[in-house]
Amino acid sequence: MNVWLTRVIPDPRNRAAAFDLGGAGSAVNLHRRLMSLFPDGIGSDARAKLGVLFRAEDTPTGTHLLLQSTYQPDVGRLPDGYGTAVSRPLDPLLDALRPGLAVRYRCVASPVRKPGATTRAAYGLPAVVALSGAAADEWWARQSEACGLRTLTLTSQQLDGIRGQRGKNGAAAQQRISHNRTRFDGTALITDAELLRTKLVEGIGRAKAYGCGLLSIAPARTPG
Known part of the structure:
Protein backbone atom coordinates (compact mmCIF):
# COMPACT_ATOMS: atom_id res chain seq x y z
CA MET A 1 0.00 0.00 0.00
CA ASN A 2 1.31 3.44 -0.94
CA VAL A 3 0.68 6.33 1.44
CA TRP A 4 0.97 9.94 0.34
CA LEU A 5 1.40 13.12 2.35
CA THR A 6 0.41 16.34 0.60
CA ARG A 7 1.07 19.81 1.98
CA VAL A 8 -1.30 22.46 0.67
CA ILE A 9 -0.50 26.11 1.42
CA PRO A 10 -3.64 28.11 0.62
CA ASP A 11 -3.33 31.70 -0.53
CA PRO A 12 -5.66 33.68 1.77
CA ARG A 13 -6.10 36.26 -1.01
CA ASN A 14 -7.80 33.63 -3.15
CA ARG A 15 -11.58 33.73 -2.78
CA ALA A 16 -12.03 29.93 -2.72
CA ALA A 17 -9.23 29.46 -0.18
CA ALA A 18 -10.55 32.23 2.05
CA PHE A 19 -14.01 30.65 1.97
CA ASP A 20 -12.65 27.21 2.88
CA LEU A 21 -10.62 28.55 5.81
CA GLY A 22 -13.12 31.04 7.20
CA GLY A 23 -15.85 30.67 9.77
CA ALA A 24 -17.08 27.90 12.03
CA GLY A 25 -17.82 25.65 9.05
CA SER A 26 -14.24 25.58 7.76
CA ALA A 27 -13.75 21.89 8.65
CA VAL A 28 -16.74 20.93 6.49
CA ASN A 29 -15.54 23.20 3.65
CA LEU A 30 -12.06 21.70 3.77
CA HIS A 31 -13.46 18.16 3.76
CA ARG A 32 -15.33 18.89 0.54
CA ARG A 33 -12.38 20.66 -1.05
CA LEU A 34 -9.84 17.94 -0.28
CA MET A 35 -12.16 15.11 -1.31
CA SER A 36 -12.56 16.88 -4.66
CA LEU A 37 -8.89 16.05 -5.38
CA PHE A 38 -9.73 12.36 -5.76
CA PRO A 39 -11.60 10.46 -8.48
CA ASP A 40 -15.38 10.45 -8.57
CA GLY A 41 -17.40 7.24 -8.38
CA ILE A 42 -15.57 5.66 -5.42
CA GLY A 43 -18.92 4.89 -3.80
CA SER A 44 -20.01 5.02 -0.19
CA ASP A 45 -17.47 5.95 2.49
CA ALA A 46 -15.00 7.24 -0.10
CA ARG A 47 -12.91 8.94 2.61
CA ALA A 48 -12.12 5.65 4.33
CA LYS A 49 -11.55 3.79 1.06
CA LEU A 50 -9.02 6.41 -0.02
CA GLY A 51 -7.47 6.70 3.46
CA VAL A 52 -8.07 10.44 3.49
CA LEU A 53 -7.09 12.25 6.69
CA PHE A 54 -6.19 15.92 7.06
CA ARG A 55 -5.20 18.55 9.55
CA ALA A 56 -5.11 22.34 9.36
CA GLU A 57 -2.05 23.82 11.06
CA ASP A 58 -1.38 27.44 11.98
CA THR A 59 2.19 28.39 11.07
CA PRO A 60 4.14 31.67 11.10
CA THR A 61 3.42 31.94 7.36
CA GLY A 62 -0.30 31.16 7.62
CA THR A 63 -2.48 28.07 7.54
CA HIS A 64 -1.04 24.89 6.02
CA LEU A 65 -3.12 21.81 5.23
CA LEU A 66 -1.64 18.36 5.71
CA LEU A 67 -3.46 15.73 3.65
CA GLN A 68 -2.67 12.02 3.99
CA SER A 69 -4.12 9.43 1.63
CA THR A 70 -3.55 5.99 0.13
CA TYR A 71 -4.23 7.42 -3.35
CA GLN A 72 -2.19 10.27 -4.76
CA PRO A 73 -4.42 13.37 -4.95
CA ASP A 74 -4.70 15.36 -8.16
CA VAL A 75 -3.70 18.79 -6.91
CA GLY A 76 -4.47 20.15 -10.37
CA ARG A 77 -8.12 19.99 -9.33
CA LEU A 78 -7.59 22.88 -6.93
CA PRO A 79 -9.09 26.16 -8.18
CA ASP A 80 -6.76 28.47 -10.07
CA GLY A 81 -4.69 30.52 -7.66
CA TYR A 82 -5.80 28.48 -4.63
CA GLY A 83 -2.23 28.06 -3.41
CA THR A 84 0.68 25.63 -3.66
CA ALA A 85 0.61 21.88 -3.11
CA VAL A 86 3.34 19.25 -2.99
CA SER A 87 2.89 15.48 -2.51
CA ARG A 88 5.49 12.99 -1.35
CA PRO A 89 5.35 9.28 -0.48
CA LEU A 90 5.36 8.35 3.21
CA ASP A 91 6.41 4.76 2.60
CA PRO A 92 10.12 5.31 3.43
CA LEU A 93 9.12 6.64 6.87
CA LEU A 94 6.63 3.82 7.46
CA ASP A 95 9.14 1.18 6.39
Whole structure:
Protein backbone atom coordinates (compact mmCIF):
# COMPACT_ATOMS: atom_id res chain seq x y z
CA MET A 1 0.00 0.00 0.00
CA ASN A 2 1.31 3.44 -0.94
CA VAL A 3 0.68 6.33 1.44
CA TRP A 4 0.97 9.94 0.34
CA LEU A 5 1.40 13.12 2.35
CA THR A 6 0.41 16.34 0.60
CA ARG A 7 1.07 19.81 1.98
CA VAL A 8 -1.30 22.46 0.67
CA ILE A 9 -0.50 26.11 1.42
CA PRO A 10 -3.64 28.11 0.62
CA ASP A 11 -3.33 31.70 -0.53
CA PRO A 12 -5.66 33.68 1.77
CA ARG A 13 -6.10 36.26 -1.01
CA ASN A 14 -7.80 33.63 -3.15
CA ARG A 15 -11.58 33.73 -2.78
CA ALA A 16 -12.03 29.93 -2.72
CA ALA A 17 -9.23 29.46 -0.18
CA ALA A 18 -10.55 32.23 2.05
CA PHE A 19 -14.01 30.65 1.97
CA ASP A 20 -12.65 27.21 2.88
CA LEU A 21 -10.62 28.55 5.81
CA GLY A 22 -13.12 31.04 7.20
CA GLY A 23 -15.85 30.67 9.77
CA ALA A 24 -17.08 27.90 12.03
CA GLY A 25 -17.82 25.65 9.05
CA SER A 26 -14.24 25.58 7.76
CA ALA A 27 -13.75 21.89 8.65
CA VAL A 28 -16.74 20.93 6.49
CA ASN A 29 -15.54 23.20 3.65
CA LEU A 30 -12.06 21.70 3.77
CA HIS A 31 -13.46 18.16 3.76
CA ARG A 32 -15.33 18.89 0.54
CA ARG A 33 -12.38 20.66 -1.05
CA LEU A 34 -9.84 17.94 -0.28
CA MET A 35 -12.16 15.11 -1.31
CA SER A 36 -12.56 16.88 -4.66
CA LEU A 37 -8.89 16.05 -5.38
CA PHE A 38 -9.73 12.36 -5.76
CA PRO A 39 -11.60 10.46 -8.48
CA ASP A 40 -15.38 10.45 -8.57
CA GLY A 41 -17.40 7.24 -8.38
CA ILE A 42 -15.57 5.66 -5.42
CA GLY A 43 -18.92 4.89 -3.80
CA SER A 44 -20.01 5.02 -0.19
CA ASP A 45 -17.47 5.95 2.49
CA ALA A 46 -15.00 7.24 -0.10
CA ARG A 47 -12.91 8.94 2.61
CA ALA A 48 -12.12 5.65 4.33
CA LYS A 49 -11.55 3.79 1.06
CA LEU A 50 -9.02 6.41 -0.02
CA GLY A 51 -7.47 6.70 3.46
CA VAL A 52 -8.07 10.44 3.49
CA LEU A 53 -7.09 12.25 6.69
CA PHE A 54 -6.19 15.92 7.06
CA ARG A 55 -5.20 18.55 9.55
CA ALA A 56 -5.11 22.34 9.36
CA GLU A 57 -2.05 23.82 11.06
CA ASP A 58 -1.38 27.44 11.98
CA THR A 59 2.19 28.39 11.07
CA PRO A 60 4.14 31.67 11.10
CA THR A 61 3.42 31.94 7.36
CA GLY A 62 -0.30 31.16 7.62
CA THR A 63 -2.48 28.07 7.54
CA HIS A 64 -1.04 24.89 6.02
CA LEU A 65 -3.12 21.81 5.23
CA LEU A 66 -1.64 18.36 5.71
CA LEU A 67 -3.46 15.73 3.65
CA GLN A 68 -2.67 12.02 3.99
CA SER A 69 -4.12 9.43 1.63
CA THR A 70 -3.55 5.99 0.13
CA TYR A 71 -4.23 7.42 -3.35
CA GLN A 72 -2.19 10.27 -4.76
CA PRO A 73 -4.42 13.37 -4.95
CA ASP A 74 -4.70 15.36 -8.16
CA VAL A 75 -3.70 18.79 -6.91
CA GLY A 76 -4.47 20.15 -10.37
CA ARG A 77 -8.12 19.99 -9.33
CA LEU A 78 -7.59 22.88 -6.93
CA PRO A 79 -9.09 26.16 -8.18
CA ASP A 80 -6.76 28.47 -10.07
CA GLY A 81 -4.69 30.52 -7.66
CA TYR A 82 -5.80 28.48 -4.63
CA GLY A 83 -2.23 28.06 -3.41
CA THR A 84 0.68 25.63 -3.66
CA ALA A 85 0.61 21.88 -3.11
CA VAL A 86 3.34 19.25 -2.99
CA SER A 87 2.89 15.48 -2.51
CA ARG A 88 5.49 12.99 -1.35
CA PRO A 89 5.35 9.28 -0.48
CA LEU A 90 5.36 8.35 3.21
CA ASP A 91 6.41 4.76 2.60
CA PRO A 92 10.12 5.31 3.43
CA LEU A 93 9.12 6.64 6.87
CA LEU A 94 6.63 3.82 7.46
CA ASP A 95 9.14 1.18 6.39
CA ALA A 96 11.73 2.56 8.84
CA LEU A 97 9.49 2.15 11.90
CA ARG A 98 10.76 -0.39 14.43
CA PRO A 99 10.19 -1.22 18.10
CA GLY A 100 12.28 0.93 20.44
CA LEU A 101 12.52 3.86 18.04
CA ALA A 102 11.86 7.22 19.69
CA VAL A 103 9.51 9.50 17.76
CA ARG A 104 7.88 12.89 18.03
CA TYR A 105 4.14 12.87 17.44
CA ARG A 106 1.27 15.26 16.81
CA CYS A 107 -2.42 14.49 16.54
CA VAL A 108 -5.52 16.68 16.58
CA ALA A 109 -8.30 14.43 17.83
CA SER A 110 -11.82 14.52 19.25
CA PRO A 111 -11.58 12.72 22.62
CA VAL A 112 -14.85 11.34 23.98
CA ARG A 113 -16.23 8.63 26.19
CA LYS A 114 -19.45 6.70 25.76
CA PRO A 115 -21.04 5.97 29.15
CA GLY A 116 -23.24 2.92 29.50
CA ALA A 117 -27.03 3.14 29.65
CA THR A 118 -27.12 2.80 33.45
CA THR A 119 -24.59 5.60 33.95
CA ARG A 120 -26.39 7.85 31.48
CA ALA A 121 -29.69 7.33 33.25
CA ALA A 122 -28.20 7.89 36.71
CA TYR A 123 -26.41 11.13 35.84
CA GLY A 124 -28.46 12.43 32.92
CA LEU A 125 -25.53 12.11 30.52
CA PRO A 126 -25.69 12.11 26.71
CA ALA A 127 -24.63 9.05 24.71
CA VAL A 128 -21.29 10.73 23.88
CA VAL A 129 -19.42 12.91 26.39
CA ALA A 130 -16.69 15.24 25.13
CA LEU A 131 -13.47 15.14 27.16
CA SER A 132 -11.03 17.93 27.97
CA GLY A 133 -8.10 18.59 30.29
CA ALA A 134 -6.81 15.64 32.30
CA ALA A 135 -9.60 13.38 31.02
CA ALA A 136 -8.53 14.08 27.43
CA ASP A 137 -4.90 13.34 28.34
CA GLU A 138 -5.94 10.01 29.83
CA TRP A 139 -7.89 9.26 26.65
CA TRP A 140 -4.79 9.97 24.58
CA ALA A 141 -2.65 7.71 26.76
CA ARG A 142 -5.05 4.84 26.05
CA GLN A 143 -5.20 5.63 22.35
CA SER A 144 -1.44 5.87 21.93
CA GLU A 145 -0.94 2.55 23.69
CA ALA A 146 -3.50 1.01 21.32
CA CYS A 147 -1.49 2.47 18.41
CA GLY A 148 1.73 0.73 19.39
CA LEU A 149 3.26 3.71 21.20
CA ARG A 150 4.43 4.25 24.77
CA THR A 151 4.05 7.93 25.62
CA LEU A 152 7.11 9.59 27.10
CA THR A 153 6.03 13.24 27.09
CA LEU A 154 2.70 14.91 26.39
CA THR A 155 1.51 18.46 25.90
CA SER A 156 -2.14 19.03 25.07
CA GLN A 157 -4.07 22.09 23.95
CA GLN A 158 -7.81 22.39 23.54
CA LEU A 159 -8.73 23.91 20.16
CA ASP A 160 -11.89 25.48 18.82
CA GLY A 161 -14.62 22.95 18.14
CA ILE A 162 -15.99 21.86 14.78
CA ARG A 163 -19.45 23.16 13.96
CA GLY A 164 -21.56 23.13 10.82
CA GLN A 165 -24.10 21.31 8.65
CA ARG A 166 -23.22 17.91 7.22
CA GLY A 167 -24.48 18.84 3.75
CA LYS A 168 -25.84 21.70 1.68
CA ASN A 169 -29.16 20.22 0.58
CA GLY A 170 -31.95 17.96 1.80
CA ALA A 171 -31.73 16.02 5.05
CA ALA A 172 -27.96 16.50 5.25
CA ALA A 173 -28.45 20.26 5.52
CA GLN A 174 -30.47 19.66 8.70
CA GLN A 175 -27.81 17.48 10.34
CA ARG A 176 -25.59 19.44 12.68
CA ILE A 177 -21.95 18.52 13.15
CA SER A 178 -20.39 19.18 16.55
CA HIS A 179 -17.01 17.87 17.67
CA ASN A 180 -14.56 19.07 20.30
CA ARG A 181 -10.86 19.09 19.41
CA THR A 182 -7.61 18.69 21.35
CA ARG A 183 -4.09 18.78 19.93
CA PHE A 184 -1.66 16.29 21.45
CA ASP A 185 2.11 16.73 21.03
CA GLY A 186 5.02 14.89 22.56
CA THR A 187 7.48 12.04 22.30
CA ALA A 188 6.97 8.29 22.46
CA LEU A 189 8.67 4.96 21.96
CA ILE A 190 7.38 2.54 19.35
CA THR A 191 6.31 -0.76 20.94
CA ASP A 192 4.59 -2.34 17.93
CA ALA A 193 5.68 -1.07 14.52
CA GLU A 194 3.12 -3.02 12.48
CA LEU A 195 0.23 -1.86 14.65
CA LEU A 196 1.50 1.72 14.41
CA ARG A 197 1.59 1.54 10.60
CA THR A 198 -2.01 0.37 10.57
CA LYS A 199 -3.18 3.13 12.91
CA LEU A 200 -1.28 5.81 11.01
CA VAL A 201 -3.30 4.91 7.92
CA GLU A 202 -6.63 4.41 9.69
CA GLY A 203 -6.50 7.52 11.89
CA ILE A 204 -7.43 8.04 15.53
CA GLY A 205 -10.86 8.56 17.08
CA ARG A 206 -13.87 10.39 15.67
CA ALA A 207 -14.47 13.21 13.16
CA LYS A 208 -11.86 11.93 10.69
CA ALA A 209 -13.75 13.54 7.81
CA TYR A 210 -13.45 16.96 9.47
CA GLY A 211 -9.77 17.38 10.28
CA CYS A 212 -9.33 15.06 13.26
CA GLY A 213 -7.46 11.79 13.62
CA LEU A 214 -4.31 12.36 11.53
CA LEU A 215 -1.37 11.08 13.58
CA SER A 216 1.96 12.51 12.40
CA ILE A 217 5.29 11.14 13.60
CA ALA A 218 8.96 11.85 12.97
CA PRO A 219 12.15 10.39 14.47
CA ALA A 220 13.15 12.04 17.74
CA ARG A 221 16.74 12.89 18.60
CA THR A 222 16.37 11.57 22.14
CA PRO A 223 13.73 9.45 23.93
CA GLY A 224 12.81 12.40 26.15
